[in-house]
Amino acid sequence: MVSLLLSQSSRESSFDESDVSVSSRSTPQKVSNTSSRKDVRTERLHVIKELDTNDEKLLQINRLLNKSRKIIVLTGAGISCNAGIPDFRSSSGLYQMVKKEFPEISMRSGQEMFDISLFRDELKISMFATFMERLHSSVKLAQPTKTHKFIAHLKNRNKLLRCYTQNIDGLEENLGLEMSTSEQDPNLIGTSFNARWKNYDVVQLHGDLGTLACTRCFHVFPWNRYWCRSFRRGELPACPQCEEKNWKRCQEGKRQIDNTGCLRPNIVLYGENHPSSESIAQGLNLDISRGRSDFFIIMGTSLKVDGIRKVVRQIAKQVHERGGIVLLINKTSIGDSSWHGLIDYHILTDCDSWVTYLQEQLPDFFKSQETIDRQKLLKRESSELRKKRAAEQLAKTHVKTPPATPKRVKSEQEEVTKNGIQSVKKRLLNISNEVPSKKSKMSEVQVDLPPTHTNI
Template sequence: MSSLSPSPPASRSGSMGSGESSSSSLPSPSLQTERLTHITSLDGQDELLGRISKQLGRSRKIACLTGAGISCNAGIPDFRSSDGLYNLVKEESSQYWSIKSGREMFDISLFRDDFKISIFAKFMERLYSSVQLARPTKTHRFIAHLKNRNKLLRCYTQNIDGLEEDMGLTMSSKKPSLPSFSSHWKNLDVVQLHGDLNTLSCTKCFQTFPWDRYWSRCLRRGELPLCPHCEALINKRLNEGKRTLGSNVGFLRPNIVLYGENHPSGELITQGLNLDILRGNPDLLIIMGTSLKVDGVKQLVKKLSRTIHDRGGLIILVNKSPIGDSPWHGIIDYQIHSDCDRWVSFLESQIPDFFKTQDQVDRLRQLKREASDLRKMMKAQKDPINTPPTTPLRTALQPAAHAHNELNMRIKSLNKIKRKLLSPENSSEEDEEETADSKKRAKIRPTPAADVKCSLTQ
């Protein structure tokens, strides 16, 4: 039954639409919506949620866009929540008194002030230390599972923690090893839109380096270490008797993209996104753990949305905090107000077959093929047997009956393996019941006639 609420109106049990009434925001048969629809609770009985989950399971090429919300359960704070990084900076205003806002901590303009540089270095070293202690969350494992099932087209992430690499995914921060850009892009699993905190880059030559203890101590003291590559070039010039013009040594800073800074890989990301749109055939976009405040990310969503909607796919946002409705009507179909890990757990209960590994799926397909072949053989053996008149009928039927029993046993064993793959818990109980039944049958088995004669003679 539909009901109205001031903002936004409720469209169904557990979901809210952003239209004028609930009937105007009901999803079309294709599940695409003209207005952003809000789903406020994860109800297993909700028909709309069930249909969305099933469409996700049927999707072939899924694009993901992730934000800091997917790493909160790993102990890494996000940016804009009540306990996020921006508020953390405000709470420590006595130490960071020259930083007026949390966003200013991640703005390129801070490099104009030596004191702000010192604050930035200390803060980023603390953030890096917390990232080193973090472990991938259930949402990270979900993205890796999409890769395992060959359903992940690309994961675009705003995160700088690099936890996806711990799940074996290929990151864009790695140097290309293939000659052509299209081949390199095709092999990427995760595109890091805002850089990688696990590396340091030079402010002058842009060479990247992994963290080490010495550089960590420098940043902890509020100092940016000198770039070893620039120093090596200067020493080379001095050894050759050449003079150095000005200060040619850069400083190492975390390899992340700050506000107001030109993205060093912006053109490559745009080129790769166009490849995904034109050749990747995406049919679903899952946005997780982000409130979509960054302009570049907004443009990415809009570009993917047009292509996916043309293919009959969906755009789903999973985030605890709501986003502004009006800019996203006709672009995002549904926002599920939930913690990302909790939503993944809900998906596991709704579409358990989707969460089987590719090896399990391949094994099930093989078992189905074998069972189908066995049934065909059994059907062929049911045809009447043409035996010569001199051959007794029982003698002719014995091999056929024996083969028929063998086929039945093989089908039973295949079904048993299939049950174990589908539901290991239930299959163990069924095996115990089957064993008990076989023991009962053995107890009531009739005594052979020869044994009866022997007992009588004795």
């Protein structure tokens, strides 16, 4: 897509990633390579041609993705084609459209449509303006694709370290992602670079089609209807900032500036210096050295731009050192010989089709963070409730049934007392049988008495 008109050319990108280098003082985090990760890593680029639900390699990749903590994503034109934005190289792409509508313009490659040298030719400027307006209109009507939503979902699950995009459509912003070219948050003004960089979800490597910039003073403006009509006619409108400055000079009696700037889309063209190259390189270094990324997904790009190839090599090396893998999703081949040991797998399919496949294979992975947090809360509350009920039941058991040991002691005491009473009764009974009563003794005495003297 337009997204990378800039990204799919084989020439050097205006953003030179050769500036990106990891500090020698930074040491990669040590990650234990489990057997599953060792099995998935490859020495040579492995191409997967079909999304087979029984493919063991795909299942292993899915499991690693599900367990990943920090993911870096690099996107290109292919992720926006399903949104209705034309790509660069296909039969319905921008280059073919230019050849049909402007047959009088001689172009050796599609790259010339976005090369800074076109500003030397009035006819090419007219062609450029016409297609930029058409492209802007397509972007305004476009809706984010499944792939864009997948990137936003990674952010929602706190798994997205950063998304680097070669695209200039800015569709990610429609999903609430923070763009590097968007207006700076007032709360971050005056903060360190690290704090500002951490706030970005998507880094636009080649600028943003959603705004216009002056070719002279570089002041940035939003599109409006008047300027859209100018572009549609093949004309680049004059910069109002430059015109106002000239008017003030005229009022002050000063000489006017002859070279008034004109407005063009705020994108980076081939052959010009990238205005944000230093900050992007610094931020990329931070992500590589401190980001602790364990999964790298490349989507919708054929990796033709030399600068992008350098970025991929830098990130892939660090991800591999942390035990992660590098996955490419793209419909066209990239020529695997130069990517052995860097990209582990290339899935030859449409990006949206791969996301749909993932949704079928990993339904829990696509649950929102709010749903997961709610499930964890319910699980925790359920566990606490079970513990509370068990404690209450235990307390009731202690009240109804005294401890076993005191009960056993009491029973023995009662038995001793009972036996003692019976023993005493038995002894008393024996005594009563052995000793005659007082009355019977007296009777015997009377009987045995000798006769009295009276009788004598």
